[in-house]
Amino acid sequence: MWHALVLASALLASGCASLSETQRAEVSRIIDTERPTALDCDAADHCAQPSALLSQVKADDPQHHALIIDAGQDALMARIHLIRAARERVDLQTYIFDEDDAGRLVLRELIAAAHRGVKVRLLMDQLTAMKSARTLAALAGVHANFEAKVYNPVFNKGNLSYTDFAMATLCCFRRLNQRMHTKLLLIDGKVGITGGRNYQDDYYDWDAEYNFRDRDVMLSGPVTAEMAANFDAFWQSQRSVSVADLRDVAWVLRNEGVPALSTRPYDHPDRAHEMQQASNDAALLSERLGSRIRPVEGVSFVADLPQKHKRDESAAREVVAPSTHVLYGLIDSAQEEVLLQTPYLVLSDTAQELFESMQERAQPPRVVISTNSLAATDAFMVYALSHKYKRRYLRRFGFEIYEYKPHPQASPIDLVATRSLLTPEESSEREEALSLLRQKRREAWNSSARREYLVQRRLLFGSRGSPIPLEKAGVRIGLHAKSMVVDDAVGVIGTHNFDPRGDHYNTESAVIIRDRAFAAELAASIRGDIAPANSWVVAPRTRTPILPGLNYSLLKISEQLPLFDLWPLRYATSYEFVPGPQCPLPLRIGDPRFYDCYRAVGDFPEVDIGPKWFGTRVLTAFGAGLAPIL
Structure with a gap:
């Protein structure tokens, strides 16, 4: 040794x-x-392309x-x-x-x-x-x-x-x-x-x-x-x-x-x-x-310094790593609402303490979270950790969680630019191939057909397809935006995922704009992402099939385990809005009519993962011990 x-x-x-x-x-x-x-240009402006975006910026303009x-x-x-x-x-x-x-x-x-x-x-x-x-x-x-x-x-x-x-x-x-x-x-x-x-x-x-x-x-x-x-x-x-x-x-x-730099042609x-x-x-x-472009007031740029990575932690964290300190301060200042968008809903201990203390106020602010579903995420393991703590997020922190769909109906994605659109004939052929693929997947768990299944799945979904198969083929969309709106007055756009990595390991930055018009525009963008066409809402189940009180107690015990969380009957699941004469508009969870207007679609909607109990066990087999590297 x-x-x-x-x-x-x-x-x-x-x-x-x-x-x-x-x-x-x-x-x-x-x-x-x-x-x-040698230069290709001898002009004073270095042959710069004329630009209205740059020309409107005047020196010393406040x-x-x-x-x-x-x-x-x-x-x-x-x-x-x-x-x-x-x-x-x-x-x-x-x-x-x-x-x-x-x-x-x-x-x-x-x-x-x-x-x-x-x-x-x-x-x-x-x-x-x-x-x-x-x-x-x-x-x-x-x-x-x-x-x-x-x-x-x-x-x-x-x-x-x-x-x-x-x-x-x-x-x-x-x-x-x-x-x-x-x-x-x-x-x-x-x-x-x-x-x-x-x-x-x-x-x-x-x-x-x-x-x-x-x-x-x-x-x-x-x-x-x-x-x-x-x-x-x-x-x-x-x-x-x-x-x-x-x-x-x-x-x-x-x-x-x-x-020589590669001259490889574009794909x-x-x-x-x-x-x-x-x-x-x-x-x-x-x-x-x-x-x-709009004029805005109250602009600041908050960014960590390389000293955040020094072994010597004697310097004040709010000086060398202000992004976390300032962003959490903004959240804590909320009186009415925090609208938070992050691709990875994994909270540091500091963040959990913050949200718990906010929930203990006499009139706690509403906290709306826009994040990824399992079907949409690019980080399978991170979602597993988020899934583990759904009960805590809903019960202790009062979150309203909306999970982004992999095929949103109204997103700012140019599908033509992806070069993924199919003709009706190609689409029909792809759906038929997907149906056959599902059949092969079912056969592959305990047979030599697994190799063939994996090859055909790669051909259908590509090498960068979902880490797990989806029920529908086609280009997949995942949320990556990191933004926040506080009390409809402060807008934040940056790089911080509001997670332990951003708190402790990565250097991050954010633009903070204290301008109501800007905040309103940003809020409208995020609210579009959580609209029923684009996201599912996570809410408590209406009931559990076996002894609800006992199930809840066992769930809490399992959730506290440092690594494994194997209890299959989860506290919450995903819901889809079903509009109708009695349900013209989406409702918040907690509304008395919520379960009349929403139908449960399972813990992992649009994920073709097999039996629910197996999927749950696989996804929640990893817990808090992974937080430092996630």
Whole structure:
């Protein structure tokens, strides 16, 4: 055992080693020799595309302007347009930057901006910073105006192998678990975009299997100086490492020189071309973006600092990690209503204590939660933990929980852009294939047919389909927006999921706007997501079949178990609104007529998971012990 630990320590030490001075000098020489410095433009404005979004921002103007961006296509169009309109600099900070169509399109726009003279800085979290060391090596020498860094590179590498992950989990899980979840695009220090979106197809309606219903806010005004200062704090942090200083990237540079950036064609060239054209269309930009920008008051940008990840916790948490402190303070200030939207309903101990204390008030505020159903979520295990505590959420915290459907009837998702729409004939064939697939699934549990079932399911749903099969085929939508409205007066859009990860492990940011008109618009957007066409409502069951009192007591005992929660008869289930003459409008849970207007649809509606007892046991077999990593 001792020898194994010594060997592991030796491997770890070698894996964490940084480049030697000789290696660093060699890499620097290669980059300086091969990196282009010539510009494609000699104009004073660096051939920036004319932009009404930027031209309306005046220097020293104290007025803030804001735009809620719900639609994924609008979010991508705004980013590309603003990058093209940049005259001086572009700062981009993100958790995920993929090499799919959306990622490549944005990256190529950033590089084009650098070639025309704009200073570009790209900061990515290591966990999801491109797919290969070769791509990072290409970025290291793509142009003198382009700089790329990776945040918190465990083992000083740009990409971690499965072996690296295993080793990091054993040796330095705390650091591996500390991620930069902050997201920001800042153009010329004048206009910023922040919110839930990363750089990947499924954030912009470009995935044929699964897309996120997400939300950003575009902002101009004095607060952008705070955004710039926060970006600089991360850029200058010791945890932000230039890609050329990463061991795997340096190996590519030293052995191959600066590789050419991939010229791989887009998976859907027509769609990429349409987006490129739209980003130049002044009329379309005005209709979709410019005309909807509104002046707002009371704007602040609250963002964690890299010091949140320091081992020394002596600094006040509200200083280095203000996002959690400020957001929970806003919730606590509520007098009438908290409207909260989060993809993952898993609460830290601090949050649970907060909501419980609010419920003990003489007149507790209404707390409305918009979150994912099992059928819609991209995080199966996180939902399992949320499911475990439904009784607590409803009884002790007074939550009204609405769970997003995987196929909402009215969402800001452009299904045409996903390239997933089928002709009537294709749809019929797909439904027939799905029916056969269900039959094979039933046969597969105890037979050699399981392999065939898995192959056919992959063909039908794709490699990125639901972690569990659904009753209906077609592109799936999952909630990813992180937003809040307090007392119809304060609106919040940011990156914080209001969960333990956001509290303790990730760096987060949020825009807070104390403006009733803005709050009303944001509230309307969230209320649209919880409408019956888009969400189920979670409510207590009308009765339990066996000794209700005993069942409730056993459920509470099972819920307290630290890891396993196997009691199958749950306190609550999902309900669907059934409109009619006596039920013209949706009702709140607790209304005397609620059960007359809603029908139970099961704990996991639209999930084709087999017998309910089996699904329940599988989903609730994981409990509070998983909270730190979820």
